[in-house]
Amino acid sequence: MGELRYEAPDTIEAAVKLLARANGAARVLAGGTDVIVQMETDLIEPELLVDIKKIPQLREITAERGAYRVGAAVSCMELIEHEGFCRAWPGVIDGVKLIGSIQVKGRATMAGNLCNASPAADSVPALIAAGAQVTIAGPNGVRQAPVEAIPVSPGKTSLAKGEIVTSFLFPARPPRSGDAYLRFTPRTEMDIAVVGAGVNLTLDAGGTCTSARVALGAVAPTVLLVKEAAEALIGTRVGEAALDKLAKAASAACRPIDDKRGTKEYRIKVAGVLAGRAARQALERARQS
Amino acid sequence: MTNILEESGFDPNRKLRIVGTSPVKPDGRDKVTGRAKFGADLALPGMLVGKVLRSPHPHAIIKFIDTSRAQALPGVMAVVTRDDFPEIPPGTGEGDLTRNVMAREKALYDGHAVAAVAATSESIAKQALKLIRVDYEKLPHVIDAVEAMAPGAPILHEHLRAEGIKGAEDKPTNVVERQEFRMGDVEAGFREADVVIEREFRTCPIHQGYIEPQACVANWTKAGRVELWCCTQAHFGMRDNLASILDIPKEEICITGAEIGGAFGGKTIMYAEPLAIQLSRKAKRPVRIVLNRNEVFRATGPVSGTHSRIKMGVTRSGRFTAAEAEMVYQCGAFTGSMYYNGAQTMFTRYDLKNAKAVAYEVVSNRPKVNAFRAPGVPPVVFGVESVVDELAKAIGMDPLELRLKNAATEGYTTIYGETFGPIGFVETLEAAMKHEHYRAPHSGPNCGRGVAAGFWWNRAGDTSGKLRITADGSVNLLLGTIDIGGSRVSMCMMAAEELGIPLERVSAVIANTDQVSYNRLTAGSRVTFSSGIIVVDCARQAIAELRRRAAAAWNVSEQEVVYEDGTCRLARAGGAAPLSMAELVKRGGPISCSSTLAVTGAGPGFGVHIVDLEVDRETGGVKILRYTVVEDAGKAINRHQVEGQYQSGAAQGVGWALNEEYIYGEDGRLQNPSFLDYRMPVASDLPMIEAVIIEVPNPKHPYGLRGVGEVPVVPTLAAIANAITSAIGVRPYELPMSPPRLLKLIETAGTSKS
Amino acid sequence: MAAKIQVSTTVNGEQRRFQCEPQQTLLDVLRDELALTGTKEGCATGDCGACSVMLDGRLVDACLVLAAEVQGKKVETIEGMAQGEELHPLQRTFLEHNGSQCGICTPGMLMAARALLERNPDPSETEVRYWLAGNLCRCTGYDKIIRSVLAAAKEMRGA
Incomplete structure (x- = not known):
């Protein structure tokens, strides 16, 4: 067993260097609410932890002409307390609010939620539906990628050795846009999504849906961006027929497994139900925005 | 003379001052300030950290266990396995107990303890567990009870014979016993019915879910005595069980019950306590074992499905x-x-x-x-x-x-x-x-x-406790029953009611196993009833003693002394000034009353x-x-x-x-x-x-x-x-x-x- | 053995120094190095809230914070909640309404409830229930805990 080393650099460059040079398993420590649990339960035995919370620009939320940039070390509670962001992206906040308890959210970050690469991560369907991008710093410089490009399978990301997610970029929103995230869990809180559904849509002045993105969690090895479900809404006034089509498309896209948290059959059915409910809520928010 | 079990003195018309209200409990302040000491909260000088290695297999023969590499790790002070526990034949109560706390011939479930270590730090103890090599021969397993009853199911215990089932007496089985209770004529009864409904139901095991994992500190003293601190509902029962599986005289084991962070029945039997004792015996230092939540789920509890x-x-x-x-x-x-x-x-x-x-x-x-x-x-x-x-x-x-x-x-x-x-x-x-x-x-x-x-x-059962009146006239209860659901305050209330004194003058301590006689465990909704009877019995004895002392002081017969609200006075008007409890204690020395009863009448x-x-x-x-x-x-x-x-x-x-x-x-x-x-x-x-x-x-x-x-x-x-x-x-x-x-x-x- | 890390931090207003191993959590250190055993361990995986403490004014589970991370920070635990013998209103209402039964979840509940009332002095029953969802209790069915928190809120508002 190697010895664990804890480092808390104060620049992105230093963090990248530490991670790139690590011999054994290295982990980024943002909120730590997954990493520390995985260490405690012997799922991982890293030799290096790189705490990124001391890097100032990773702690910032900045608004740039309607667009938002959220640093990778911003905790869920900090984001929930940011009024401007909450107004712009209520659906993303729906997901963020469901990441564990108040205590967990006091530490946990969206970047950690994404990089833990769980198909049931609560913020990820809403992030994908939002069309959010991540900025990645690595030994070969900085790159951008859509959120959905990060997780590749349960527990695995597309990040190369030494790369870290440094921030999320949310595009400026057109008027009459709304998003929502809903999940199903047997308990009201403190649970892992059995199914999650994020919907983001924009209406034209006449109330017709001009663009939509629908993402589903916990129904496949990674969060799914379901084009067919979005297409069911685009060009419609999001009436019952469109919602019905959306629900069917959502269910059809599912490739779930049976596990301790739910059955395949159950997940397929409920994915449609939740996609429909989330779309209704997103619609309501779009109309009010 | 009739005792309190024959004549409780229950009076439906009795005017009550304290019983039936909701005063703040005496243990409350320590609980809201973080001062209450629960199972994991005791630290002794030189104390080691104990950790348990558990079987990853649901059913496996343990062929051998090699602990040499763990023992060689610096900081490891003791390692114990099945070899550190006396052999007790399987199929007896003690045989089951010892096999449940430490697997012997076989590991019988995922999470079954197979070895334990004591080390100078948590990280060394964890590392030591990884160095223990256990050679298992995996066996087919069975999880569901109905499947376990079926012919050909993997057999857990070769010695088990189904009691109460005809024709099954001489074959190994997974059925422990069949019991039948009946009254009247069921067939005739169903013939009288207009509607008969018959249904099948299934329930699954659940865990008691107490928030505090089992925790204990064991100290094998130089004098060869075992001092054990733990969160248990059954300190006397555990003492007796430890004595029988570790081959130690009962009198040499003293168990102190910690504040208990939820139990609900789940802390009525022992788990890591005998392991901690054997580790302490070998290491010659106190050893603390605190289970983690994973161990609590895999190896303690559940309720039957x-x-x-x-x-x-x-x-x-x-x-x-x-x-x-x-x-x-x-x-x-x-x-x-x-x-x-x-x-x-x-x-x-x-x-x-x-x-x-x-x-x-x-x-x-x-x-x-x-x-x-x-x-x-x-x-x-x-x-x-x-x-x-x-x-x-x-x-x-x-x-x-x-x-x-x-x-x-x-x-x-x-x-x-x-x-x-x-x-x-x-x-x-x-x-x-x-x-x-x-x-x-x-x-x-x-x-x-x-x-x-x-x-x-x-329930009721064996119960023992004491009541003491101290020099300042305050009353201290020494209770033999662990408080798991708020019983202490009720005991204090009954004592205060009985003695006619303010509740603030009564305190209560949970006795260790040296201090009072045997008490049946805290379970079955028996404690406020049974220990309450003991407290009232002690209070009545105390009143009798106070009256005796007052009578002696005034040179009158006891019948002429009235006890009321913490004070003795003469029944007739005039004469001597009343004597308070404190004054009567000053006259005759401290008062200590005890009561030990096989309580009945729940x-x-x-x-x-x-x-x-x-x-x-x-x-x-x-x-x-x-x-x-x-x-x-x-x-x-x-x-x-x-x-x-x-x-x-x-x-x-x-x-x-x-x-x-x-x-x-x-x-x-x-x-x-x-x-x-x-x-x-x-x-x-x-x-x-x-x-x-x-x-x-x-x-x-x-x-x-x-x-x-x-x-x-x-x-x-x-x-x-x-x-x-x-x-x-x-x-x-x-x-x-x-x-x-x-x-x-x-x-x-x-x-x-x- | 891993090299020990030197940490200096403020706990309940006092400057404290300790040494820890990199994998040790704030919970481990509070309990084993600083003898502050009022913070309880129910799961060590952030699922029960028994180890709730404040870290730089934020409610967190001490089991999900590495001890090394608290260098230069402010930690508040249950031991610092009462001012000497003067109980915090929440501590008093937990006594009066019997919001503490076995007591193991109580320190965490109190820390979490205090954090709530500092943000929201007039929470609804539902808000209290959702805020405290990360604090498991098996003894009370939550009823008396919720009543204790609502009573303290009312008292603290001077209502």
Whole structure:
């Protein structure tokens, strides 16, 4: 067993260097609410932890002409307390609010939620539906990628050795846009999504849906961006027929497994139900925005 | 002279000052300031960290264990395995006990302890566990009890012979025992019925779910004595069990009970304590073992899962004519399900003349089960009260009306032979029927209401304690029963009431096993009743002593001395000034009274639950909207404590009914050993829970109390099942009534209707 | 053995120094190095809230914070809640309404409830229930805990 080393650099460059040079398993420590649990339960035995919370620009939320940039070390509670962001992206906040308890959210970050690469991560369907991008710093410089490009399978990301997610970029929103995230869990809180559904849509002045993105969690090895479900809404006034089509498309896209948290059959059915409910809520928010 | 068990002195007209109120408990301040010392909170100088290595296999022969590399690791002070425990033949009580705390021939479940280490730090101890090599020969395993009964199932214990089953005496089996209870003529009874309903039910094991994991500190002293600090409900029982499995004289073991962070029956047997003692013996230093949550789920607790078939008959006019049940209890790797409790109490509360209950206990490759509130009872009452609900519907009668029509009353002789004294089932049912909740309309397309009733006999047994009056006239109680549900405050209240002094002058300490005589464990709703009798007995002795002293001081007969409100005075007016307790102690020295009794006379308890809920027909999710618990306490000594018992019983039942379960993989390993995936109710899952206290006194107790800890969990499962049935029009027969299961049920019903 | 890390931090207003191993959590250090055993361990995986403490004014589970991370930070635990013998209103209402039964979840509940009332002095029952969802209790069915918090809120508002 190697010895664990804890480092808390104060620049992105230093963090990248530490991670790139690590011999054994290295982990980024943002909120730590997954990493520390995985260490405690012997799922991982890293030799290096790189705490990124001391890097100032990773702690910032900045608004740039309607667009938002959220640093990778911003905790869920900090984001929930940011009024401007909450107004712009209520659906993303729906997901963020469901990441564990108040205590967990006091530490946990969206970047950690994404990089833990769980198909049931609560913020990820809403992030994908939002069309959010991540900025990645690595030994070969900085790159951008859509959120959905990060997780590749349960527990695995597309990040190369030494790369870290440094921030999320949310595009400026057109008027009459709304998003929502809903999940199903047997308990009201403190649970892992059995199914999650994020919907983001924009209406034209006449109330017709001009663009939509629908993402589903916990129904496949990674969060799914379901084009067919979005297409069911685009060009419609999001009436019952469109919602019905959306629900069917959502269910059809599912490739779930049976596990301790739910059955395949159950997940397929409920994915449609939740996609429909989330779309209704997103619609309501779009109309009010 | 009659003793307090023969003549309790219960007086329904007695004016009470303290009993029946809700004062703040004496242990409360330490609990809200973080000063209370729980199992894991004691640290001794030089103390080592103990850790346990556990089997990853559900069933495997342990061929050999190599601990040499662990022992060589710097900082490791001791390693123990099966070789450090005396050999006790399998098939005996002690043989089971020693094999459960440390696997011997075989590992019998995922999480079974196979070795333990003591080291100077947690990280060294963890590293040492990884260096222990255990050579296992994996065996086929069996998780489900019914499968374990089938021919050809993997056998856990070669010595086990099914007691009570004809023709099975000479073959190894997984059936521990069959027990049958019967009364009257069941066949004749069913012939008299207009409606007979027979159904099958399944429940699954759940964990007691206490928030504090088991923790202990063991210190093998130079003098060869064992000092053990731990969170247990059963310090005397544990002392005796440790003595027998470790081959140490009982007198050489002293156990001090820590504050206990929830137990509910789950801390009645030992787990890591003997390991800590053997490690301390070898290391010659104190050793602390604190289980982690994963270990708690994999190796302690759970409650039996059951399969039951229940049949009941009723006439059109609403009289039960017969009841019959057959039940299989899974007990994990060793006996302990208390299946006989279920068989004896499941129908008890109805004045049935004809009843039969047959119960089997079966071992399988799961952790040995342990007690949980009303052990063995709730899972089979789930079936009985579901069938009663169906019978009520079948004859078109209000479900509480049907229960009231058949309620047992004083003089009824039960299936287990007890003839009831005064009991409060009728009063409890009537109160439920009159309650605003039951009369309020409940509507909404997916809403439903359910009711169910339950019974627990309440327990008594060996109890010992002391009362001391100190120089300043304050009173200290030394109680032999561990306080797990707030009993200390009730003891102080009874002492203060009896002595006529302010509650603030009474304090209470839980005795260690050296300080008082043997006490039966804290379980079965016995403590406030039994220890309460001891306290009142001691207080009465103290009053007699105070009067003797006053009489001597005044040179009068004791009859001429009146004791009142902490003071002795002369019965006649005038003469000497009254003498206070402090003055009387000054005159004759400290007063110490003790009482040790095999307490009897516990009064049966009955409860009725009413629940409203809503089902999401598209997801199968259930929301509890309103919950009312009506239960006979006999007498609530401290109303807050009693209400707390009622409310927690309901809340635990909600978890049991809806979401809590053990999930095993094909490999026989537990898949959800965490609070994240073992879904106990969180605050936002529940509404306020109304507690209605009925008081039909038990005259065997000086204040009329019964016991309140067990009954509140008994009716919950059926009350919720009945409410779900009323909401969705189709009945669940299996627990948990989780969303996937309910959604399937809703869809099946939809298909069959169309 | 891994090299020990030197940490200097403020706990309940006092400057404290300790040494820890990199994998040790704040919970381990509070309990084993600083003898502050009022913070309880129920799961060590952030699922029960028994180890709730404040870290730089934020409610966190001490089991999900590495001890090394608290260098230069402010930690508040249950031991600092009362001012000498003067109990915090929440501590008093927990006593008066019997919001503490066995007591193991109580320190965490109190820390979490205090954090709530500092943000929201007038929470609804539902808000209290959702805020406290990360604090498991098996003894009370939550009823008396919720009542205790609502009573303290009312008292603190001077209502």
